[in-house]
Structures are given as C-alpha cells and as structure tokens.
Amino acid sequence: MYSVVVVRLFYWQVVKSSELKQMGINQSGEAIDIPAKRGDIISSDNYPFATTRVSYLLYANPKFIKNNSLKYANEISPLLNLDKEKVADLLSKDLYWVKLADNLDQNQKSAIEKLNVPGLGFQENDLRFYPEASMAAHLIGFLGRDKNGSGKGYFGLEGYYNDQLSGRAGKQYLIHDALGNPVLNDLREEKKIDGRSLVLNIDRTVQFIAEKKLKEGIEKYEAEGGSAIIMDPQSGRILAMASFPRFNPQKYYEFDYDTYRNPVIANLYEPGSTFKVLVMSAAIDLRVLKPDTKCNICSGPVTIGDYTVKTWNGKYYPDSTMAEVIQHSDNTGMVYVGKKLGLDNLTTYIKSFGIGQETQIDLEGEESSRIRDKKDWYPIDLATASFGQGISVNPMQLLTAVSSIANGGNLIKPFVVSQIITEDGKKIDIKPQITRRVISEITAKIVTQMMVNAVENGEAKWTKLDNYKVAGKTGTAQIPIQGHYDPKETIASFVGFFPADNPKVSMLVLVHKPKTSIYGAETAAPIFFSIARDLVNYYSIPPTN
C-alpha cells in the first residue's frame, strides 16, 4: 500500500511535472511582448533618413469624466486638431477605455498633461520617423503594417532589409494570482534583440543636389517625371538616386501604390541611343571594327526587309568613322556596327553587360526583362537593337553597364548600403564586388574617348561643362504603344561619367515625356551637366582641360 502511494506520487510529481507546470502557467500566466527598436537608416554623412521617435496614444476612461465630457472636449480638442463634437462623443461613451488620438509628440503630451483632465492616460509607442520627408523616398521605402498589424518594411531599403532592421521582440513571462495581481515568482524573460542599423553610401548633399536639379528640369521641360542616378563607377557605390513623382514615407497611405515603385529599378524602357556605346564597345572589343573604320552604308536610309532605318535628324554622313557614328548618334552607322558584330556576338555582349539580368542591387522591387532567344530574332531586330530600340532595360542596368566603360571594363555590382551596425555595436562593412570583366581596358579607353568626342562635338555640346572632360551619350527613345512608336512622346536621357581620364562619378538622367523638346540633348543633357557642375565643386574635382 505504501509503495503504491510512493509510486503514484512519483508519477504526478516527477513524470507529469512538466505537463502540470505548463497547465498552471497557461491558466494563470501570460507572456508580454517587449518590442524591439527598429534600426536606423543613416546617410554616409551620419544623418538618419529613417529613425524611431517616441509617440503617444492618448486614451480616456469615460467613466471618470461622466457629465463633463463637453467641458473637457472644449479643452482637449484644439490640442488634438479634432472636432470638439467628435471628442465629446468619445468621452461620453459607456466604456472604460477609448482612444482619442494617436502619434502625439512630447510637446502635445505635455500640453495635455497641464490641463489636468481626469481619466486621461498616455501609451508610449515607437513611431518611424523620416526627418528628410520625401527625400530619397523611393530608395528608403516605408514602414507599413502586415496582415497581423505588426510593422513591416515595404519597398526600397525598408523592404529589402526588413528582417535585419526589425530585430526580434522579447518576451516577459508573468504569473497572476486569482485576482489578477502579478506574482513575483517567474522572472523568465527572453531578451529583445534590437534591429540593426544601415549606413548608406548615399551622400545627403549629393542626393539633395540631384533631386533639386531634376525637379527644376522636369518643371522646365514640362515632363511627366524623371530619374537621376549617381554612382561611383569604380566601386558600384550608389551616391544618389532620385525620382519624381515621389511620395512621403511618413504618410505613404496618402499616395497611390504606383508611386511607391522605384522607377530606377522597376520601370523598363527602351534605352535608345545611350545603348549605342555598349554595342560599339562590343564591336571594338572583338576587333571587328576600329575607331577609324568607315561606314559604307551611311550615305542614306538603310532598308532591311520591309523596314527603313533613318537617322534621327534626317542628316547622313557618308563614310563616317565609328567615332563620328557615336558623335552624330547615327542609326544607320549603328546598323552597320550591328551587321559587323552579328547576332551571336551582340547577344553575348549584351548579356555580359548585365542587360536582361537583375543587377541585384540591395533594394526591394527590381525588375528586369529577358533577352529573347536568338531564334526569335529577325534581321530588323538586330538592326534596331544596335541603336537601343526593341530591347528593354531598367535605368540601373544601363548605368551599371556604362560604368564598366568608365572603370576600365569591369561590370560591378551596384549597392546602397556600405555598413551594417549590429545591435551590440559591431560594424559589418559591405565591400564592392566585381561581377565579371566585360571588355578590355584598351576597349574601355577607346570608347571613353568616343564618348568624350560625342560631348565635345555632338548635339549636346552647347550645354557641356567647360574645362572638364566628360564622357557621355544622349538618348531619345521612342515609347512603344500597342505595337507602334509614338513619335511625339519620348524618354529623353543622358548617360556619362567624369572626369573621363579617372572617373569619380557616373550618372544617368532620364526625363519622361518632356513637352518642350523630345530630345535628350535638349532636356536630359542640361540636367546632367547642371548636376555635374555642382558635383565638381562638392567633390573638389580639379579641371581636366
């Protein structure tokens, strides 16, 4: 009998102990989340593009306020910018807790506290704060809510690095007695892990310059929008990325979903004449052409099957050299280059330049087209691809490809974040990555010189930067609409880098559907050089001429 009791006690106190303990906790215990602080997003000059500040939720216990709801509503509502009738209605409800207002700052809290209204209380929350408002909005993204109501980053850096920025919430385990009072028995706690912070390559001053000049240009040329990307072509560091129209991440909900997409990485377009430098690089690298090779089909329009290829301005230059083909942005000259190159080589080099593949930049939302299989190409496709039509890129792909000409022939991976700071202060540097060599150094130098010649003597020479050697190319790409091209609407662009001999900056400016002029030389190029003028001052780049 005695042994039976002992065995039974052993069973309940040892074998079943864990299960019974858990049942007890489930009955009278609870776990409270300890929210983790979201990491900051900081510019290279140590200013936070995104940080966290304290905000307050104001609540009231209407049972305390009773018959004085109108009186207190009159006092509180001006401080909350709410209708006093609405506040009075909330204070009259037959509830123990009502929310009056959210996202109040410290000053508003102090002002309300001074009123000494009974029954009011504050709940402290963390609020994502974007001190620069709309600056670099597409790059940063925004913090929204997921389906469970928890904070989640969308688009840009907030989306791409959401897991690292979020950290992990902690838990505090409490046990209550029968009356609900906490019992200091179980002090288990899972420590929270605050989010990691990101230090960017983005320079706030350069970003400001890019946005200011781009906005001025869009207004001047009456365009629908535009983008500007500035990069260090040697390392792939993104120094600035601007697009209009833009949104305010603090009030993202007031803007259309389409505004959130970053046009620099998400919008595909036919690059037009800016693409010519890549095709020319391929031909020079394969030695099928030299800079002084003469085009023997450039004396007039070129017929390919049922199609006729003409120059953009109706002017033809018989026996143009390859340098002159780039200078004049001659479509017939590029058809000649494309024929010399052949489809196999063209597609091989296009892919090597990264066209048709994502750049894998550390931003959420990148899109890319795919290069068609060779069997789907017709002779006219080879011709049009040679001057940048019939092929789609996103602006980041194009700038990365042109930057390989600037840095001596290497395709580098663009990246925005230069350093990650962990929750315990450890710094993890993000290093530049070379994806592959695309063209030889000699080819890069030759094509650079062609691009310098295009700036000095081409259609954009009227706006160029004096005393500096800038390598660049204009682009005026027609927009395909339902199987044909609209002659009145274009995407005007200018891509380039400077100083040409030792490039510090590569840049692409795009202007979407300008109205005052459809041409890149008259819209995107002036914006490019306006930004460049400020950058040579900012970076103290000495003149090269």
Place this chain on the structure above:
Amino acid sequence: MKRPILLLTILFIIAMVFELVNVYLLNKVTTDSIYVIKIKQEISSYKQKNIVLKTEILESTSMNMIASRASDLGFVESKEVISLYSPLTVAVGK
C-alpha cells in the same frame, strides 16, 4: 558556571551589535533607495528630453530646412565653376 554566563553575555552583545548594524544599514538602504528612485526619475526625464531634442535637431538640420534658411539669409546658388590655374599673390612683403 561563570564561563558559560560570560560566553552568553559576549554572544548577546555581539548579537546586539549585529542587530544595531542591521538597523543602521536598512535605514541607509531605505534613504538611499529614495535617492536612487529620484535619480532614476531624473534619468528617465532627461532621456525623454533627449528624445524630444533629438527629433527637433533632426527636423532643424534637414537639407530642406537648411536650404530654405540659406535662401532666407540671401545665399544664392553659384552658377559658375571658377578655376585658378596658377598661384595668385595674396600678400607681398615690403
């Protein structure tokens, strides 16, 4: 007989001394605790103020704010890049 009484007396005195020390220390802890709580409240208050000031500093030093303030003060954008190709004399000796 005398020795046990002496021992007991000594033990009693030691116990009383310990008790007095205990009372003194408890008193000190209590008053120090009040002081510690006040300091913690001050720290919390300063932390709050720091957060508010940090927000104000960030808003005041945003690029848009600086550009706007510069414009109000009369600063204008430079339209030219001026290059000095050779040293300029800024001072001459007598």
